[in-house]
Amino acid sequence: MPFLHKHIPFEFHLTISDLTNSNVEAFKKFCALHHAKPLLIELSRGEFTQQPMLCKTISSNDFEDVLKKVDELSEQMRNSNLMVKRVKIEIPAEDAALFAGNNGAFKNYFEWHGKINYENEKDLLRICEEHQAHLSVNALKNQTGLRYITLREFGSETVFNTRINLLRADLKNGDWKMVKEVSEYCIYDSNNGLDKGWLIN
Numbered sequence: 001m002p003f004l005h006k007h008i009p010f011e012f013h014l015t016i017s018d019l020t021n022s023n024v025e026a027f028k029k030f031c032a033l034h035h036a037k038p039l040l041i042e043l044s045r046g047e048f049t050q051q052p053m054l055c056k057t058i059s060s061n062d063f064e065d066v067l068k069k070v071d072e073l074s075e076q077m078r079n080s081n082l083m084v085k086r087v088k089i090e091i092p093a094e095d096a097a098l099f100a101g102n103n104g105a106f107k108n109y110f111e112w113h114g115k116i117n118y119e120n121e122k123d124l125l126r127i128c129e130e131h132q133a134h135l136s137v138n139a140l141k142n143q144t145g146l147r148y149i150t151l152r153e154f155g156s157e158t159v160f161n162t163r164i165n166l167l168r169a170d171l172k173n174g175d176w177k178m179v180k181e182v183s184e185y186c187i188y189d190s191n192n193g194l195d196k197g198w199l200i201n
Contacts, residue, residue, distance in 0.1 A: 004061040008095050011184070012070050013039075014077060015053040015086035015194060023081070027052065028140075030080055034073060040139040041148075050139075051194065053086075063099075067188070086191040093183035096157060108187055110160040114149040115180040116171065121147070123174065131167045146179065 019027060019040060031038040036056035043051070054077070060066050066089070074084045091099070093110055118124050121135075124147065128135045133151040151167060153160040164183070171178065 004063070004098060007059045007061045008091055008098070009057045009059050010063070010066045011055065011057045011090045012066075013053045013055050013086070013088040013090075014070070014074055014084050015051050015088070015191075016077065017052075017083045017085060018050055019052045026080065027054075027082060030054070030077065030082060034076075038140055041136050042139045043134055043136045063187070086194055087188065088186060088190070089188040090184040090186050093157065093160070093185045096185035099185065099187045107154055108185065110153045110157060111184050111186060112149075112151045112153075112160070112164050112167075113182050113184070114151075114167075114171075114178055116147055116149060117145055117177045117179060118147050119145075124149075124176065127167075127170050127174065131163065131170070133167065 016027070028038050031054050034054075034056065036054045039053045039055055041051045041053065054073075056073075058066050058069060070087060070089065074087060077084050090111070093112075096108075096110070099108065116124075125135055128149060131151060133149050136148045136150065137146070138148070149167070151163060153163060160183075168178070
């Protein structure tokens with residue numbers, strides 16, 4: 001039964017076991033068949049530095065219906081020998097209040113993602129470490145001059161926005177050009193242990 005007063009975009013990621021040369025094309029075809037985007041995220045640090053995932057967005061006013069559809073797609077992936085290790089669902093950060101107090105499988109958190117042009121990866125890594133963010137690349141795309149920065153915050157939206165502004169300022173001072181950015185709120189994560197090692201406590 002719908003419980004939200006408006007439709008919002010639910011973006012979900014289904015992370016699977018490591019890809020091999022023999023199943024990359026099968027993964028891409030599965031994503032295309034289900035009108036989803038294939039990603040192969042390679043992290044700059046952490047215990048699980050390669051994270052292949054399907055990414056798709058569903059607009060709805062009923063989270064339970066979204067979760068049902070996500071579960072159905074996860075099962076179809078498993079039946080296609082693409083073993084799902086993690087289900088993650090996010091909404092726009094501006095809609096976080098709609099899910100206040102709904103902790104799901106763990107504590108909810110905010111995330112900011114920035115796509116950035118870069119030249120000196122060593123300096124960019126240093127800035128990410130100073131701001132407790134991580135650097136990654138989508139290995140399925142030929143984007144040699146682009147990197148992705150992710151900043152996660154388990155506290156309030158105010159703290160989240162303050163951290164983003166400080167990171168933006170340092171990036172601007174370093175003459176890095178921001179190509180795209182988005183702020184999200186994670187409302188469900190079945191296995192955040194896959195991020196072990198990249199998040200500095």
